[in-house]
């Protein structure tokens with residue numbers, strides 16, 4: 680596995696500001712797809728085949744073409760128009776890889792929680808995880824065909840989220856759409872930081 684720096688604000692060559700963020704959510708919701716869609720470098724993936732051993736453990740009914748699953752993490756990098764460099768880490772989606780999360784979350788300034796409205800409850804553990812640790816997060820509703828259109832307000836109500844948490848629709852296969860999700864997260868992180876410490880962004 681390639682090694683990557685996971686510090687939240689590691690200087691990069693020309694001292695560009697880099698920020699570590701996570702992409703989380705339930706099994707097969709599109710985390711690896713999002714990281715791959717936005718990354719300007721060849722994304723690091725740790726995919727393993729879903730075999731008969733996963734029958735009864737991994738529910739693939741909603742993503743029937745899915746043949747692999749993330750067993751450690753995804754990693755990609757994107758430079759935003761304002762010059763900020765995001766290190767984007769995708770989490771594994773299955774419960775049996777929960778032990779990875781604390782390590783992956785170290786130094787992360789924020790997270791995207793992806794949601795499939797056909798399987799809304801799958802995102803509860805991720806939402807819970809970031810709420811408990813006070814990590815700013817936003818919800819990206821990945822619009823799979825057949826999932827029906829839900830307004831961000833309906834999703835917010837269903838997840839019982841506070842009004843300041845952005846909820847946006849996206850198609851994680853589309854680079855521009857996925858990029859918009861990340862920009863929304865960065866804006867949310869900055870708002871949250873300046874609310875918690877009004878001088879945070881001027882230091």
Ligand SMILES: Nc1nc2c(ncn2[C@@H]2O[C@H](COP(=O)(O)OP(=O)(O)OP(=O)(O)O)[C@@H](O)[C@H]2O)c(=O)[nH]1
Pocket residue numbers: 705706707708709710711712713742744745746747748749770771772773821822823824850851852
């Ligand atoms: N139709 C459709 N398929 C999608 C969409 N997003 C992802 N997929 C497909 O759904 C499957 C799941 O995508 P992944 O990106 O592997 O999901 P993941 O969240 O990384 O999965 P785990 O790591 O196993 O939890 C893949 O087959 C994708 O091609 C979408 O918006 N629409």
Ligand SMILES: [Mg+2]
Pocket residue numbers: 710711712748749753769770771772
């Ligand atoms: Mg994955």
